[in-house]
Amino acid sequence: MYRYTDFDEAFVRTRVAQFRDQVARRIDGSLTEDEFRPLRLMNGLYLQLHAYMLRVAIPYGTLNPDQMRQLAMIADRWDKGYGHWTTRQNIQFNWPKLEDVPDMLEALADVGMHAIQTSGNTIRNVTADHFAGAAADEIADPRPVAELLRQWSTDHPEFQFLPRKFKIAITGSPNDRAVTRAHDIGLRMVRNDAGEAGFEVIVGGGLGRTPMEGKVIRDFLPRADLLPYVEAVLAAYNLMGRRDNKYKARIKITVFENGIDSFHDAVEANFAKIRPRFTGVDQEILTAIEAQFAPPVFADRPEAPFDAAYATDPVFRAWADTNLAAHKAPGHAIVTVSFKAPGATPGDATSDQMRALADLAETYGYGELRISHEQNVILPHVHKADLPAVHAALKSAGIATANVGLVSDIIACPGMDYCALATARSIPIAQEIALRFEELQVEHEVGPLKIKISGCINACGHHHVGHIGILGLDRAGVENYQITLGGDHTERFAIGEKTGPGFPAEGIVPAIERLVLAYLDLREHREESFIETFRRLGMAPFKAALYDSEDRADAA
Amino acid sequence: MTVIVTDTGFAPEDWAGGFVGPDGLAANIAGLGLELGPADDPAALDGRLEGIAMIRVMFPAFSDGRGFTLARNLRAMGYGGRLRAAGHVIADQYAMVRRSGFDEVEIGDDLAARQPETQWLARADWRAHDYQSRLRAG
Numbered sequence: 001m002y003r004y005t006d007f008d009e010a011f012v013r014t015r016v017a018q019f020r021d022q023v024a025r026r027i028d029g030s031l032t033e034d035e036f037r038p039l040r041l042m043n044g045l046y047l048q049l050h051a052y053m054l055r056v057a058i059p060y061g062t063l064n065p066d067q068m069r070q071l072a073m074i075a076d077r078w079d080k081g082y083g084h085w086t087t088r089q090n091i092q093f094n095w096p097k098l099e100d101v102p103d104m105l106e107a108l109a110d111v112g113m114h115a116i117q118t119s120g121n122t123i124r125n126v127t128a129d130h131f132a133g134a135a136a137d138e139i140a141d142p143r144p145v146a147e148l149l150r151q152w153s154t155d156h157p158e159f160q161f162l163p164r165k166f167k168i169a170i171t172g173s174p175n176d177r178a179v180t181r182a183h184d185i186g187l188r189m190v191r192n193d194a195g196e197a198g199f200e201v202i203v204g205g206g207l208g209r210t211p212m213e214g215k216v217i218r219d220f221l222p223r224a225d226l227l228p229y230v231e232a233v234l235a236a237y238n239l240m241g242r243r244d245n246k247y248k249a250r251i252k253i254t255v256f257e258n259g260i261d262s263f264h265d266a267v268e269a270n271f272a273k274i275r276p277r278f279t280g281v282d283q284e285i286l287t288a289i290e291a292q293f294a295p296p297v298f299a300d301r302p303e304a305p306f307d308a309a310y311a312t313d314p315v316f317r318a319w320a321d322t323n324l325a326a327h328k329a330p331g332h333a334i335v336t337v338s339f340k341a342p343g344a345t346p347g348d349a350t351s352d353q354m355r356a357l358a359d360l361a362e363t364y365g366y367g368e369l370r371i372s373h374e375q376n377v378i379l380p381h382v383h384k385a386d387l388p389a390v391h392a393a394l395k396s397a398g399i400a401t402a403n404v405g406l407v408s409d410i411i412a413c414p415g416m417d418y419c420a421l422a423t424a425r426s427i428p429i430a431q432e433i434a435l436r437f438e439e440l441q442v443e444h445e446v447g448p449l450k451i452k453i454s455g456c457i458n459a460c461g462h463h464h465v466g467h468i469g470i471l472g473l474d475r476a477g478v479e480n481y482q483i484t485l486g487g488d489h490t491e492r493f494a495i496g497e498k499t500g501p502g503f504p505a506e507g508i509v510p511a512i513e514r515l516v517l518a519y520l521d522l523r524e525h526r527e528e529s530f531i532e533t534f535r536r537l538g539m540a541p542f543k544a545a546l547y548d549s550e551d552r553a554d555a556a
Numbered sequence: 557m558t559v560i561v562t563d564t565g566f567a568p569e570d571w572a573g574g575f576v577g578p579d580g581l582a583a584n585i586a587g588l589g590l591e592l593g594p595a596d597d598p599a600a601l602d603g604r605l606e607g608i609a610m611i612r613v614m615f616p617a618f619s620d621g622r623g624f625t626l627a628r629n630l631r632a633m634g635y636g637g638r639l640r641a642a643g644h645v646i647a648d649q650y651a652m653v654r655r656s657g658f659d660e661v662e663i664g665d666d667l668a669a670r671q672p673e674t675q676w677l678a679r680a681d682w683r684a685h686d687y688q689s690r691l692r693a694g
Contacts, residue, residue, distance in 0.1 A: 172646070
């Protein structure tokens with residue numbers, strides 16, 4: 001894992017001092033509220049519905065146990081004893097006081113962390129496949145490149161006042177777990193016909209009020225050209241992006257309005273000028289970063305304790321069946337720890353749970369933790385023999401829910417319970433759906449199904465790419481939930497289709513239930529998942545289940 | 557009145573030549589400075605930068621970051637003369653301005669009073685803690 005250099009350390013310390021000074025200069029009037037706003041945003045500090053919110057960067061979702069314990073300490077000391085995993089692999093603290101924030105940032109710096117560029121019209125925290133470095137299907141670990149991009153984008157003088165926010169995601173696996181096609185820039189690590197490593201570069205993807213699938217702007221970019229090329233894209237966007245209307249300011253609109261060809265020409269012209277400025281030092285730095293991401297030496301020992309627990313303990317078996325993924329090293333597994341217990345707030349973690357995870361990572365997980373964009377925590381490297389002990393510890397911490405990838409593993413944005421932009425509640429809807437399916441006892445029968453909920457059109461809950469997406473709107477002061485079907489965030493990327501009229505808060509859970517039960521009737525066999533059935537049959541039978549029943553009166 | 561900010565602090569205006577927009581470039585501009593707005597395209601100036609002693613890039617609002625890319629582009633095109641950021645630029649942006657290729661900032665008296673010289677000098681060490689120079693230096 002990456003450890004801060006002296007340079008990184010001095011950088012974040014200076015940045016904390018600058019922010020402390022900016023808070024003081026806001027108070028003494030040197031900075032107007034308008035001027036202070038982007039400065040606090042580029043340091044991760046939002047003003048929410050009830051309070052400030054501090055969004056801390058977890059670059060490419062990777063944490064070590066000391067960092068996790070520090071997050072727990074921060075939650076206890078300056079917040080209400082919990083934090084919230086976000087859909088961009090960050091953690092949010094929902095109740096900090098403005099005057100405490102510089103100290104919170106200092107505490108982050110103590111463990112090599114920061115909140116820089118987690119908001120504002122800047123290049124945001126770079127996200128990556130949460131199974132990076134562990135997945136059996138991986139071509140290369142994307143995290144060293146993500147770290148290089150973090151360093152390049154941090155405090156980049158040209159790009160601190162962009163037309164709008166800018167998000168980059170990277171995957172090193174053909175199975176896209178990083179949603180690269182819904183990012184401002186998506187990077188897929190690929191090899192060309194000559195076997196050389198490089199990137200497929202995708203631009204102009206995004207969700208929000210105008211969902212768009214990103215377009216390939218370079219099908220093969222040589223590895224050493226990455227920073228100058230990304231800089232060329234940003235420079236083109238900085239000048240061409242609209243600044244007259246914030247809803248048309250994202251790069252997806254720039255690409256759409258100018259056309260990919262003309263945007264591509266502008267990027268290539270910039271690239272020709274920028275490329276010579278990079279002399280290869282960045283590649284030397286990348287090599288040094290890569291050395292820090294060398295995989296641990298994986299233990300080679302019998303898996304017998306796993307087999308024994310699997311055969312005798314049905315609770316363990318259910319958890320192992322849903323929450324484990326294939327690891328590249330023999331005898332190991334990737335553990336996803338679900339933060340989606342039915343009835344709980346998706347993605348909320350208490351400080352005790354954070355400490356329990358830190359201990360587990362230290363004892364059984366080679367000191368590594370990940371945060372997924374699906375708001376769960378990953379122990380990327382666990383030997384199968386240790387899984388019964390890990391499961392027992394997770395049970396005591398209340399985070400052994402066996403539902404990863406199932407109906408109740410719902411992505412939900414904070415919604416009207418916290419967010420100033422929200423038009424409807426998300427968290428309670430997620431909770432009610434999870435509780436309802438727990439009651440029905442059909443979750444494991446239903447199998448893989450991704451439900452994603454956003455409480456407003458900005459789509460932080462990724463509803464457009466949920467197999468079932470739910471969008472909460474405000475219709476004349478009343479919450480109304482619109483359903484989309486068929487969305488897919490993976491390499492089979494698709495934006496979900498609207499089913500028709502939305503449902504009021506009390507009608508949305510029964511509506512989801514009708515959809516899921518209809519799927520069970522419609523599927524050809526047990527192995528055909530919800531999304532596969534939808535792809536085969538299309539909207540019609542699902543629409544019929546939603547609207548043609550006796551309950552149609554609950555559609556509004 | 558305006559104040560000119562450099563790494564050594566505040567100074568009075570010392571450019572006596574005045575400014576013309578890109579359309580004025582056709583005329584003989586000896587002794588005149590060129591003024592660019594955020595929407596002006598520097599590519600249109602290709603081959604015409606020779607002999608220009610001063611370019612002033614206007615920042616209509618501190619939150620409009622186009623000027624930073626304009627400065628980078630001008631330097632990439634080989635412009636070696638004086639390059640000034642003018643308008644609504646705040647002390648917190650001084651390091652960004654310098655790192656993007658500007659030499660100096662021109663601000664109004666009211667901003668200079670609200671953000672006095674010490675606040676600008678606090679960012680005069682713009683060469684320190686700079687990821688960009690680490691990634692490019694030879």
